[in-house]
Amino acid sequence: MLLGAGLGGFVDGIVLHQILQWHNMLSNQLPPDNLVAAKVNMYWDGVFHAAVWVLTAIGLRVLWAASRRPDVPWSGRTLVGGLLLGWGLFNVIEGLIDHTILGLHHVYEYTEQKMPWDMAFLAFGGLLLLAGWALVRAGRADTAPRTAYGA
Structure with a gap:
């Protein structure tokens, strides 16, 4: 699960922060509309990436x-x-902490209607949880014998 959390964080940071540029870590609190604000947001995006790297490791x-x-x-x-x-x-x-409780950023900052995007992010997380739970349950039946080398 730690590996999945780290990799999921990388998907969030790379796709939503960098490629699509929908938000940054502090973009609701400090919109990146000038160079200083953009640099502050970039710094906190880097801290976020460092944290998910640690989770992955x-x-x-x-x-x-x-x-x-x-x-x-x-x-x-x-x-x-x-x-x-x-x-x-x-x-x-x-989604609950950054988007809802602290309001640091929203999934898509460039709209007046931020809540539907945030709820879709949470719903996607819920779907991932359900799919993961189903696969782990199904995997309990996978009891193939292992060799001394794990193959």
């Missing part, structure tokens, strides 16, 4: 440790389900 470490244990069954459905659970959890937590 910790997730890789946990996955590596689990891969060394012979009692942990290998399951593609469980792996993908865990990734989706983490991404969904990231979306729901980030």
